[in-house]
Amino acid sequence: MKPASIFIVVPAYNEGSVIKDTLLPLIESGYSIIVVDDGSQDDTWVTLQQLPIHALRHPINRGQGAALQTAMSYALRQGAAIILHYDADGQHSPTNIPTLIQPILDGKADIVLGSRFLRPEDRQAVPAGRRFLLQIAKIVNGIMTGLWLSDAHNGARALSTEAAKQIQLQEDGFAHATEILQQMRAHKLHYVEVPTNIIYTDYSRFKGQRFWNAFDILFDLFLGRIFK
């Protein structure tokens, strides 16, 4: 499979200071890249326009889930064979990409989920506070979706074309990470978890989710279930 048929989709909101460094290694590797600027107020959009990528812009901020769905809808129109979710803040490593797409290429899975808890070295790299929060998130995900995974809200995922066609994210915010699992189960999509590492920098920790965001996510999921 040609690298250009593998589409890496990156939602970005106010990532002007890091977006170029995040994207350059991906561009060099020959993958097709779609970045959705989710209504940033900084110079993210100016930077994106200078790069050889598919650059889309939400005129107003709609949330990470909305930006991911925009990128996936667009990727399918461009004929993507595999779609890979990737964070803009530089916490994902390009070295994880082959690991994430291989099970789809082998026909073993429709969706591949990255996990920080399959290798001891990846687990140890997760800050203690975050590790605790993720344990709770795993249980919440298990209860909400019936899928008991080793990690939660790890943004690294790969989807086959068929899987991407079936997943339709309605949750605009961060609750999309649980919604994807709900839809995976509803559509009986085959999935596997693969080990991926996360690079925790001061910047990514600053941009990452806070403890109280977990309550927002729970609230969104709860209301999302009532008001379909």
Next chain:
Amino acid sequence: MTPIQIILLGSGGLLALLYFIRFRTRLLDRVLFLGLVVGGALLVIRPDWATGLANLFGVGRGADLVTYLGFVIIAYLWLMLYTRLRKLDTQLTELTRQIAILEAKKPDQAK
């Protein structure tokens, strides 16, 4: 008529006027709203009716019954507004998405 009765009837009347002139809502909503306003006005004019009604429901004072009913009505309105807001949110996201896709910049258009 006491001053509070005048204030309540006056503001209730204004609210009803505003509702029927400004909002184009469904017939059912209008009937419900009219019932609410007329019922409220009657209870303001005849507070003893509220007490009688309250006793029927096992509540001691008419004012307590009105407060309880007020909570239920506010919760119902919040729910209706939230449903509407969620629908608008979904439509806004879809509109934003279509604009973003229509105006997408391809790799060969890099400046």
